[in-house]
Amino acid sequence: MSAPTPPAPTATRADPYAPKGLALTLESTGAILLALLWVLPLAYAVWAAVHPAEYTTRFVLTAPLTLDNFTRAWAAAPFARYFLNTFILVTMILVFQIVLGTLAAYALARQDFWGRDIAFVLILAQLMIMPDALIVENYRTLAKVNLIDTIPAIALPYIASAFGIFLLRQTFKTVPKELDDAARVEGASPLQVLMRVYVPLAKPTYIAYGLVSVSYHWNNFLWPLLVTNSVESRPLTVGLQVFSSADQGIDWAVICAATLMTSAPLLVGFLLFQRQFVQSFMRAGIK
Amino acid sequence: MTNRATATIHGWLLLLPAMACLALFTHWPALASFIESFYSTPKARRPARFIGLDNYEQMLADPIFWKALSNNLWFALGTIPTSIALALLMAVWVNDRIAGRTLVRMAYFTPTILPMIAVANIWLFFYTPQYGLLEQITGLFGARSTNWLGSQDTALYAITIVAIWKEAGFFMIFYLAALQAIPPSLGEAAAIEGASRWTFFRRIQFPLLMPTTLFVLINAVINAFRMVDHIVVMTRGGPDNATTLLLYYIYQVGFGFWDTAYAATLTCVLLVLLALVAFVQYGWLERRTHYQ
Numbered sequence: 182m183s184a185p186t187p188p189a190p191t192a193t194r195a196d197p198y199a200p201k202g203l204a205l206t207l208e209s210t211g212a213i214l215l216a217l218l219w220v221l222p223l224a225y226a227v228w229a230a231v232h233p234a235e236y237t238t239r240f241v242l243t244a245p246l247t248l249d250n251f252t253r254a255w256a257a258a259p260f261a262r263y264f265l266n267t268f269i270l271v272t273m274i275l276v277f278q279i280v281l282g283t284l285a286a287y288a289l290a291r292q293d294f295w296g297r298d299i300a301f302v303l304i305l306a307q308l309m310i311m312p313d314a315l316i317v318e319n320y321r322t323l324a325k326v327n328l329i330d331t332i333p334a335i336a337l338p339y340i341a342s343a344f345g346i347f348l349l350r351q352t353f354k355t356v357p358k359e360l361d362d363a364a365r366v367e368g369a370s371p372l373q374v375l376m377r378v379y380v381p382l383a384k385p386t387y388i389a390y391g392l393v394s395v396s397y398h399w400n401n402f403l404w405p406l407l408v409t410n411s412v413e414s415r416p417l418t419v420g421l422q423v424f425s426s427a428d429q430g431i432d433w434a435v436i437c438a439a440t441l442m443t444s445a446p447l448l449v450g451f452l453l454f455q456r457q458f459v460q461s462f463m464r465a466g467i468k
Numbered sequence: 469m470t471n472r473a474t475a476t477i478h479g480w481l482l483l484l485p486a487m488a489c490l491a492l493f494t495h496w497p498a499l500a501s502f503i504e505s506f507y508s509t510p511k512a513r514r515p516a517r518f519i520g521l522d523n524y525e526q527m528l529a530d531p532i533f534w535k536a537l538s539n540n541l542w543f544a545l546g547t548i549p550t551s552i553a554l555a556l557l558m559a560v561w562v563n564d565r566i567a568g569r570t571l572v573r574m575a576y577f578t579p580t581i582l583p584m585i586a587v588a589n590i591w592l593f594f595y596t597p598q599y600g601l602l603e604q605i606t607g608l609f610g611a612r613s614t615n616w617l618g619s620q621d622t623a624l625y626a627i628t629i630v631a632i633w634k635e636a637g638f639f640m641i642f643y644l645a646a647l648q649a650i651p652p653s654l655g656e657a658a659a660i661e662g663a664s665r666w667t668f669f670r671r672i673q674f675p676l677l678m679p680t681t682l683f684v685l686i687n688a689v690i691n692a693f694r695m696v697d698h699i700v701v702m703t704r705g706g707p708d709n710a711t712t713l714l715l716y717y718i719y720q721v722g723f724g725f726w727d728t729a730y731a732a733t734l735t736c737v738l739l740v741l742l743a744l745v746a747f748v749q750y751g752w753l754e755r756r757t758h759y760q
Contacts, residue, residue, distance in 0.1 A: 196652060197659035198668055200564055212561040213568065216575035219633070223578065225601050226590045285486035294479030295472070300487065307494045309746045313694050314715065314738050317722040317731045318497030318504075341489035371478065400583035402697040403715075407723055418585045422701060425589055433593050440586045451581050455574060458581070459641055 229437040237434050250438035254424070257435070259412050260442065263420035270332050270405075270416050271398045275391055277340035282390075285341075286349030287375050291361065307343035316407055323408060334408045335416065339398065345390055352386040353379050389461035396447055417443045498739060504732040516729065523733040533734065535709045536717040539624060543713055544692035546628035547635070552684055554636040556677075559643030560669075573644075576637040584634060588701035591630045592617070595702075617703055620710045627711050630698050635691060639684045646680040647673065682749070689745050693738060714738055 200208050229237045230251070236244040254260070288294075289301055312319065319338050320329070328334040356379055364374045380387075402418040409415045415423070421443045425436045441448075451458050480487075505523050510516040527533050562573045579587060594601050595616040602616065616626045650673060658668045696716040699705060705712035705720065712720070715738065722731030 196655055198655050198665050200665075205564070205566065208561060208564060209566040209568075212558075212566050212572050215558070215561075216572040219637070220575045220578065221601070222587075222590050222594050222633070223582075225594060229593070281486040281489065284482045288479045288482035292475055292479040292482070294476040296476070297479060300480075300483055303495065304486070304490060307490055309690070309742045310494055310498050310739060311690065311694060311742075312493060314718075314735060314742065315494065315497040315501070316719065317728055317735055318500045319493055320722075321500075321728070322492065322497065337489070338493040341486040341493070343490070346486060396581050400581075400585070402583065402585045403700070403719065406700070407719075418583050418697075421583075421589070422585055426701075433596075433599075436589060437593065440589045444582050444586045447581050447583075448578070451578070452574075455570075459573070459577065459644075 226437040226441060229434050230441050232434070234432065234434045250434045251442060254435050254439035254442060258420060258424040258439070260417075260420065260424075260439070262412055263415060263417045263443075266332060266414060266420075267399060267416040267418075270335055271395045273332065274336045274339050274398050275394050277336070278342045278345050278394060279387065279391075281341050282345035282349050283375070283380065285346045286353055287379060289346070290350045290353035291379075304343050304346055307341075308347075312338040313403060316404060319404075320407060329408055330410050330414050332414050335401075335405045335414070338404065342394070345394070348386055348390055349383060352383045356382050388457070392458060392461040399447055501732040501735040501739065504729055505736050507729055509727050509729040523730055526730065527733055527737070532709055532712065532717065536712045536714050537737075539710070539712055540693065540714045542624060543628055543631070544689065546625070547631045547692055548685070548688040551632045551636045551639060552681065552688060554632065555639030555684065556643050558636065558640040559647055562640070562644060563647045573640075576640055578637065579634045580638040582634075584695065584697035585701060587630065587634055588698035591626075591633075591698070592702050595626055618707055620707055623703055623707060623710045627698055627702060630702070631691075631695055634695075635688065639688070642680050642684055643677060646677050650676055686745065686749050690742065693741060714741075 199205075228240070231246050231248070232244045233247055233249065285304070289297060289304075315338070323329055323334045323337065328337070360378050360382075361374055364378050369377065400418060401416075402422070405416050405419050406422065409419055412420075421439055424439055504516075506518060506520060507516040508514075508519045508522070558576045562569055562576070566572065597603060597615045597618070603614075606614070614622065616622045654672055654676075655668065658672055663671070693713075693715060696713055696719065699711055699713060699716050700719075703711040705716055714734065718731050718734045718738065721727050721734060
């Protein structure tokens with residue numbers, strides 16, 4: 182799947198179609214109204230989380246603020262452990278994806294060998310047949326090797342990523358062949374060429390892919406739900422689900438607090454590095 | 469050894485780790501689902517045996533399968549065009565120098581980075597009868613109380629809206645990137661010719677965005693068959709299977725009823741649907757898309 186990269190824009194000039202005056206006002210109003218509508222559910226959750234339960238659905242400006250809901254949620258379930266599990270999980274996945282992806286992408290981009298095109302097609306098949314569709318068989322495979330209810334079990338189906346391989350292959354193809362040849366003339370082995378020439382030049386792609394991968398696996402739910410059943414292996418998303426579906430007596434204030442808590446690291450990261458996030462997602466999509 | 473043979477060995481050695489994982493967790497399970505769909509589910513004292521097309525016959529006679537399939541098509545039909553249209557509108561707006569564009573862009577994009585499971589919790593609260601925000605707003609206009617997620621007529625719409633909310637901002641990013649890459653000279657030329665803004669959009673910008681639209685469309689279609697996290701939280705497929713989607717049904721059959729052979733049969737249907745999407749993309753749409 183790829184949309185080709187359009188040519189880079191030339192220097193910014195005045196856009197004759199930029200709305201002015203009344204048109205601009207109308208457009209701004211529309212955009213802001215939609216934005217308000219878009220943040221409404223989230224704002225509502227924030228309201229419920231930082232006010233005492235009796236104000237959850239009563240919107241009074243004088244309602245007292247409290248962090249009580251967060252402390253109660255934190256105490257009610259082993260969220261610290263869930264955070265640790267998720268952290269281990271996303272790190273493990275990302276490291277393997279990058280190592281496996283780099284090697285495969287290098288072969289596909291710069292080696293000419295028998296069977297390369299078939300291999301490429303076999304890899305791209307994963308873009309359509311995503312691991313989520315194969316939960317039944319993958320569960321059986323992991324049960325056979327006794328890995329159910331471990332963090333590696335959550336990670337394994339994802340560590341070879343067609344998307345990552347494709348992205349890196351496209352980037353490696355843009356590296357000038359002369360740099361490659363020069364390094365070889367100096368006597369560098371193929372792996373040294375990869376590490377010294379290709380990897381440093383692909384740094385923006387690694388960052389972009391890393392952000393996309395981390396946010397995907399931080400948020401992934403169905404597969405971890407199936408293969409974990411203990412506190413020691415459960416990631417945050419599954420922990421949150423167990424927490425909010427257990428007998429909380431539907432205490433929305435606490436559930437909202439827990440919900441925000443689990444999304445907080447990504448949310449804060451996004452607010453701080455908004456530009457990088459947006460550009461990374463763009464880069465990952467266009468390449 | 470010839471150069472060619474060395475290159476082949478090197479190439480495959482580099483590919484080996486990734487290919488092994490893909491073979492184990494993508495190619496083999498896809499093949500295994502297909503094989504298993506012709507066998508019965510193994511029970512305690514009865515191993516799996518070949519039963520031909522029985523699983524498929526069972527599937528064709530299964531009203532819940534048809535319900536899940538039609539729900540999934542309606543879900544796709546509800547989410548895909550709306551989220552793409554909204555994404556395009558958002559991108560056009562955010563691309564202009566409107567007031568507070570950074571904040572507006574952030575508002576649109578935020579749902580994308582939230583876990584679907586968290587989003588589902590928030591929306592569950594939003595939809596709660598009597599108590600939730602939606603009820604409070606409709607109550608102001610004197611509307612009758614509705615159990616949005618508990619009623620067969622509204623539950624599928626309710627989860628469709630959540631999906632649109634979640635993905636529109638994600639697709640916006642790709643349109644935004646593409647809009648910014650359109651050379652300004654095209655706008656200048658069109659302005660000299662006296663084209664209206666609408667004409668400029670319809671005849672120049674929109675056709676140039678076609679590759680992006682294609683990319684977004686494929687993603688949206690795949691998502692329509694992949695997104696089930698919110699169903700686990702919000703409705704569990706109910707009421708009376710009104711929100712059961714295909715993947716959710718596979719999850720239910722495979723891990724709720726432990727009927728793995730039937731789950732494999734349903735998986736095959738899902739894989740065929742996804743292959744069809746791939747086929748349409750490469751075979752047909754690709755040829756109709758104009759690249760710059």
